[in-house]
Amino acid sequence: MSISKLVAGLTLGxxxxxxxxxxxxxxxxxxxxxxxxxxxYAQIVAENFHEASPxxxxxxVESGGSxxxxxxxxxxxxxxxxxxxxASRPIKESEVETCKKNGVTDIQEVKFGxxxxxxxxxxxxxxxxLTPAIVFKxxxxxxxxxxxxVDNPAKTWADVDASLPAWNIAAYIPGEKHGTREVFAExxxxxxxxxxxxxxxxxxxxxxxxxAAAQCMQVRKDGAAAEIDGDYTETLARIDANKQGVGVFGLxxxxxxxxxxxxxTINDVVxxxxxxSSGKYPVSRPLFFYVKKAHVGVVPGLSEYxxxxxxxxxxxxxxxxxxYGLVPAPDAEREEFRQAFSAGKTM
Amino acid sequence: MTDLxxxxxxxxxxxxxxxxxxxxxxxxxxxxxxxxxxxVAIAIGLIFLVALLWSVFSKGYTAFFQxxxxxxxxxxxxxxxxxxxxxxxxxxxxxxxxxxxxxxxIVALLGIDPSDRTAVRAANALVSQSVRGQLRDIVxxxxxxxxxxxxxxxxxxxxxxxxxxxxxxxxxxESRRPLKDQQLQWLQQLRDDDRLQQRFNWGFFTFGxxxxxxxxxxxxxxxxxxxxxxxxxxxxLPIGVAASIYLEEFAPKNRLxxxxxxxxxxxxxxxxxxxxxxxxxxxxxxxxxxxxxAVVGGLVLTLMTLPTIIIAxxxxxxxxxxxxxxxxxxLGASKTQMVFHHVLPLAMPGILTxxxxxxxxxxxxxxxxxxxxxxxxxxxxxxxPMAPSTALPVQIYMWANEAERAFVERTSGAIIVLxxxxxxxxxxxxxxxxxFERRW
Numbered sequence: 001m002s003i004s005k006l007v008a009g010l011t012l013g014x015x016x017x018x019x020x021x022x023x024x025x026x027x028x029x030x031x032x033x034x035x036x037x038x039x040x041y042a043q044i045v046a047e048n049f050h051e052a053s054p055x056x057x058x059x060x061v062e063s064g065g066s067x068x069x070x071x072x073x074x075x076x077x078x079x080x081x082x083x084x085x086x087a088s089r090p091i092k093e094s095e096v097e098t099c100k101k102n103g104v105t106d107i108q109e110v111k112f113g114x115x116x117x118x119x120x121x122x123x124x125x126x127x128x129x130l131t132p133a134i135v136f137k138x139x140x141x142x143x144x145x146x147x148x149x150v151d152n153p154a155k156t157w158a159d160v161d162a163s164l165p166a167w168n169i170a171a172y173i174p175g176e177k178h179g180t181r182e183v184f185a186e187x188x189x190x191x192x193x194x195x196x197x198x199x200x201x202x203x204x205x206x207x208x209x210x211x212a213a214a215q216c217m218q219v220r221k222d223g224a225a226a227e228i229d230g231d232y233t234e235t236l237a238r239i240d241a242n243k244q245g246v247g248v249f250g251l252x253x254x255x256x257x258x259x260x261x262x263x264x265t266i267n268d269v270v271x272x273x274x275x276x277s278s279g280k281y282p283v284s285r286p287l288f289f290y291v292k293k294a295h296v297g298v299v300p301g302l303s304e305y306x307x308x309x310x311x312x313x314x315x316x317x318x319x320x321x322x323x324y325g326l327v328p329a330p331d332a333e334r335e336e337f338r339q340a341f342s343a344g345k346t347m
Numbered sequence: 348m349t350d351l352x353x354x355x356x357x358x359x360x361x362x363x364x365x366x367x368x369x370x371x372x373x374x375x376x377x378x379x380x381x382x383x384x385x386x387v388a389i390a391i392g393l394i395f396l397v398a399l400l401w402s403v404f405s406k407g408y409t410a411f412f413q414x415x416x417x418x419x420x421x422x423x424x425x426x427x428x429x430x431x432x433x434x435x436x437x438x439x440x441x442x443x444x445x446x447x448x449x450x451x452x453i454v455a456l457l458g459i460d461p462s463d464r465t466a467v468r469a470a471n472a473l474v475s476q477s478v479r480g481q482l483r484d485i486v487x488x489x490x491x492x493x494x495x496x497x498x499x500x501x502x503x504x505x506x507x508x509x510x511x512x513x514x515x516x517x518x519x520x521e522s523r524r525p526l527k528d529q530q531l532q533w534l535q536q537l538r539d540d541d542r543l544q545q546r547f548n549w550g551f552f553t554f555g556x557x558x559x560x561x562x563x564x565x566x567x568x569x570x571x572x573x574x575x576x577x578x579x580x581x582x583x584l585p586i587g588v589a590a591s592i593y594l595e596e597f598a599p600k601n602r603l604x605x606x607x608x609x610x611x612x613x614x615x616x617x618x619x620x621x622x623x624x625x626x627x628x629x630x631x632x633x634x635x636x637x638x639x640x641a642v643v644g645g646l647v648l649t650l651m652t653l654p655t656i657i658i659a660x661x662x663x664x665x666x667x668x669x670x671x672x673x674x675x676x677x678l679g680a681s682k683t684q685m686v687f688h689h690v691l692p693l694a695m696p697g698i699l700t701x702x703x704x705x706x707x708x709x710x711x712x713x714x715x716x717x718x719x720x721x722x723x724x725x726x727x728x729x730x731x732p733m734a735p736s737t738a739l740p741v742q743i744y745m746w747a748n749e750a751e752r753a754f755v756e757r758t759s760g761a762i763i764v765l766x767x768x769x770x771x772x773x774x775x776x777x778x779x780x781x782x783f784e785r786r787w
Contacts, residue, residue, distance in 0.1 A: 029727070029735060031638060033720065036748065043558040043724045050726065051479060054441065058726035060639055060735040063745065064717065072720075080635055082720075123519065231748040256750040258523040259516045320476075324558075325750075 028079065030059035030305055034069025034086030035179060036231060037115060037250060038287055041321050042086055045309045048320065049301075052308065056301035061086075066179050070290070074099035077294045083302055085290045088115065088179035096347060106293035106346040110306060111337055112315050114327035116251035116276040117183055117283045119264035122243045126165050128264035132282070134161050136192025138169050139225045141218035144201040152220045167244040173219065174248055175229035183285040184248060185217040188266075191282070193217075236260065251276065252325020276327040284327060293346055310338045403762050410760025413548035413561060414503040414511045416474055416537060418452040420482065421496040427486055428493055437487065445482040449474055449501065456542075457533050469530055475502035477562040500546065505560035505753035507534065511545065514752050551760060555726045556737065556745070560753030563746070565761050567725050571641050571736030572710060572768075578645025578732065579652055579709050584702055586649075587656030588691075594657075595664040596686050615654035622651045623715030631719055638720035639735035647719060648709040655708065659701020663694035696783040703776040707769050713740040739765045 032042055042061045050058035062069070066087040073085035074095060091109065099107060119135075121128055137143060137160045143152045157164035174180040193199045193216030202212035219225045228235050232253040239245045239261070246264070251271055254261055263271060266282060275281040289309075296303050308314060315321055315328055315337075322328050329337070427443045430436060450471050451461075459466045478501055485499065486492055502508075506525040509515055511534075521528055537543040554564030598604045626647035630636045636643050667690050675685040716722055722741050729736035737745075739761065746758040 028637070031720070031735070033723075039724070040558060040750070043556070046724065047558055047726055060720075061724040062639065062720050063722055063724070063748070075632075080631060080637055082638065123516075123523070232750065233748055253750040256525075256752070258525070259519050 028299070029057040030084065030299055030302055031062070031082040032059055032084040032086060032289075033062035033064060033072050033082045034084075034289070035066040035088040035287075036063050037088040037179065038086035038289065039063050040252070040324060041112075041287070041326055042289070044320050044324060045305070045314055048314070049305055049308050053301070053304060056304065059301075059305060065177060067177070070095050071098075073290060073292070074102055074104055076102045077104055077292060081292070081295075083292055083295045083299050084306075087288045087290065088285065089182060090286075090288060091290060091347070104292060104294070108291040108293050108296075108341060108344070108346055110289050110291060110310070110341055111286050111329070112289065112309060112326075113287055113321065113329055114276060114284045115287050115325075116271050116273075116281060116327055117180055117187075117285070118249055118251055118254050118271045119246055119266070120239075120249055120254050120261040121246050121264065122239050123260050123262050124243065125262055128246065128262070129163055129268065130264045130266050131195075132188045132192035132266070133195045134164070134192070135188045136196060136198065136216070137161075139171055139173070139219055140189060140193065140198070140216070141220045142198075142202070142215060144196075144198045147201065149202060149205045151222070152224075154224075165244075169224040170242055170245040171225045172228050172235045172238045172245055172247040173225055175227040177229060179285070180248065180250065183283060185219075187283045189219070190216050250325070251327065255325045273322060273325075273327050277330065287326070291341075293344065306341055307338075310334070310341060403759050403766070406756055407759025407761075407763045409512045409514075410551055410756040410763075411548050412512075412545040413550065414508040415500040415544055415546050416453075416503050416507075417498055417500050417542040417544070418449065418456055418474070419496055420448050420452045420499045422482075422486060422492050422494060423448065423451070424494045440486055441483050443483070443486075445479045446471075446476070448482060449478045457536065466529070469527065470533060473504055473507050473530060473533065475504050475559060475561045477502060477557075477559055500544075502550075502561045503543070505751060508561055509752045509756075510534075511543070512756070514756070551757070552764075555728060556724045556742070557726060558724075560749075560751055560757060563754070563757060565739060565742055565764055567728055568737050568739045568742035568761070569764070570728060571644070571721070571725075572738045574641035574729065574732045574736065575645040575648055575738060576706055576710060578642060579648045579706060580702070582646070582649040583652045583656050583705070587653050587702075588660050588698060590653075591657045591660035591664060592686060592691070595661050596682070596690070611654050611657055615658060618714070619651055619712050620714040620718070622647050623718035625650065626715060627718045637733055637735070639723050639725070639737075640733050641721075641729060641736045641738075642732040643719045644716050644721050644736075644738065645732065647715045648712060651712065651715060652705040652709045655705035656698075656702050659705070660694070660698045663697025663701065664690060666697060667693045693785060696780050696785075700776045700780045703772050703779075707772045707776075710768060710772070711740050711765065713738070713744055716741055739768070 032046070039061060042059075046059040046061055050056065062082075066085075066089055069082075069085040070087060070091060072082050075081055091107070096107065099105070119128065119130055137152075138154055138157060140152055142149050143154070144150075145153065154160050154169060156166045156168055158166035160169075173184060190213070193202075199212050199216055202215050203209065207215060219227070226238070228238070228247075232247075232249050235247040235249060236253075236257060239247045247261075249261070251273070254263055254271075265271075269275050269281045271281045271283075276284045291302070291306060312334075313319055315326070315334060317328050319328070328334065424431065426447055427445075428436070428440060429443070430439055432439065450467065453470050453474060454461050454467055457470055459470055461467060481501065482499070485497070503511070506515075507530075510517060510526050510531075515524060515526070517524060517526070517531065526534075534543060550562060551564045552569070553566045554562050555567030557563040594604060594607065626643055630643045630646055631638055636646075671689050671693065672685055675689045676682070680688065713722065716738060720735075721737055722744065723735065723737055724745065725735050725737045727734075743758055743761045743765065746754045746761060749758075
């Protein structure tokens with residue numbers, strides 16, 4: 001009996017404290033959701049934003065992926081809806097339509113920098129010199145042998161190019177749900193397909209233009225290319241386990257783990273913040289976030305947050321984002337980003 | 348004569364005695380085999396447990412220590428209080444350029460030429476960028492520090508911390524490691540002066556989420572988890588107990604109650620992500636409760652825990668012998684009196700054990716929280732269950748995806764904290780059961 005009284009007392013007490021505290025609600029922070037690639041940058045900005053202007057609470061940044069973030073973003077306007085969606089790819093036409101249907105009519109697109117995509121092997125490995133053509137020949141689903149379209153026969157990297165080691169091909173590439181995958185397919189596979197003339201051969205073998213282009217972006221399914229649906233930490237673990245594996249990473253992730261990874265060159269260019277911002281390194285993509293214009297001026301600190309994000313002290317050449325691995329846009333372009341937001345341009 | 352009788356008997360039934368011998372042997376062998384299977388099963392389980400604990404503890408114990416650097420800081424008035432307000436202008440004091448004080452301090456300490464910008468920047472990179480808050484608290488705590496010099500233990504940058512703990516391979520060529528030769532030399536100098544130490548990391552328990560590993564902690568996550576556990580307890584215990592008392596003691600046994608029972612057992616096995624979807628649709632989009640708030644998390648976890656508690660409570664009520672009920676009713680107690688005066692107190696240890704196990708299960712859940720927005724970077728303490736917060740398992744998940752090396756140990760450190768909470772809850776359950784359980 002004493003136990004039941006104790007439990008009853010505890011329950012009542014805690015219920016009262018909760019009810020009392022629920023009244024003292026503080027100002028709502030900015031709610032952000034979306035891409036896991038943009039997440040670390042958004043975290044850095046959110047933290048610095050609160051330090052620089054302590055009157056605003058630290059924005060809350062959810063993780064979950066570009067598509068999930070944009071889906072939430074398009075659910076509607078109101079205090080319980082998120083204010084910003086981070087994305088590692090531009091918003092799709094269909095998503096804008098969904099947004100419009102739910103009353104999110106004015107969307108401001110903000111581009112804030114670039115992200116490089118790199119190939120890396122275990123730190124003890126030999127030099128890897130890749131080109132889009134090599135990547136396509138090693139990882140494409142089909143290739144062309146003596147004018148005939150066959151399943152990719154390459155077993156080792158040396159089969160593809162004599163300069164590469166005779167390792168069995170084992171590549172860890174991002175899964176379909178990642179924004180990175182699209183860039184990988186377009187900038188490397190499609191480019192390599194064109195370069196090697198495989199696309200023409202595909203077209204000759206009876207595929208129409210569209211089918212041939214789609215075929216170019218197909219990755220082989222025989223186990224040589226493993227799709228990683230998790231994060232780069234998983235890719236790194238795979239390379240730790242298989243020292244002859246090749247992984248695809250974001251530049252920022254590689255820079256944080258340089259002692260464990262060795263980066264491959266593409267077209268003889270070493271990926272770095274400099275080579276990517278100058279455009280010499282071919283595989284990069286812009287990073288975005290989308291702002292609900294209806295929330296600007298209503299949610300406290302929202303426009304200040306965006307201004308702070310786009311300020312030189314954040315996305316500039318010496319800012320903390322560049323230090324983490326963001327590739328800053330050229331000076332003039334950064335100015336454009338700021339102009340576009342303050343002009344209130346919507347999509 | 349008797350001997351003869353026995354041997355005759357044996358001769359008459361030779362098969363019977365032989366068969367009995369074989370049977371005993373076989374059954375003993377079967378028993379030994381079964382024991383062996385049991386031991387092997389437990390051994391496999393233990394090996395995996397040891398492997399899990401080893402991997403977590405060997406990686407995670409370092410998270411409870413943090414490398415700190417002792418730097419003499421001169422609280423220069425021209426920097427801290429440029430308007431010379433005598434410490435009255437707290438706003439100016441809190442916005443002062445504290446990183447500059449640290450830079451001055453460390454440059455003087457290492458004897459670097461202040462005009463050598465690369466060296467200054469490299470030296471500055473040894474200490475955490477979070478010093479602002481630390482120095483601000485010192486100044487605001489005691490205004491008289493302005494103008495004085497004080498030795499302050501500052502957090503080292505996460506790269507320094509990881510290197511000190513041997514998590515970076517420092518033998519690789521200079522360009523590929525985060526710390527350069529010059530910086531390592533400075534660190535050696537600091538170590539020789541006894542200015543570089545690994546100290547107990549209280550911040551790990553008090554800080555919230557942070558992009559800087561050295562100031563990232565599980566504080567906010569613990570508070571969020573506690574909010575949710577309290578909500579789960581307050582809601583699911585009364586509802587669950589009431590439901591099971593009704594079903595067990597009062598409800599007629601018919602098709603409808605059978606149907607309800609099947610559904611409760613079914614719900615106990617539904618994947619937790621389904622509850623997350625329900626929570627998003629009903630609580631966030633339907634009732635308009637805030638996203639990322641502990642209250643929604645608590646409600647979702649309540650739904651998830653209810654079936655477990657109902658099943659445990661019904662089992663506990665069933666275990667109370669019918670004689671107790673018959674005696675109470677026989678002495679003239681009403682059915683309600685019988686239940687609340689006699690049956691429920693006797694079933695309480697079982698109910699509490701079931702509840703705590705249900706809570707421990709809820710404490711470790713991440714999947715239902717994903718959809719209601721609690722898998723998030725939250726740096727500020729939630730002032731109420733309505734404010735955005737996160738939870739311990741979520742913090743583990745978020746850190747596991749971080750790129751920086753220093754987050755690896757923090758991930759394991761957070762797992763240790765979570766395991767400690769779970770062990771605490773389960774031990775409480777065992778103690779309660781041992782103490783109050785009655786056997787018949």
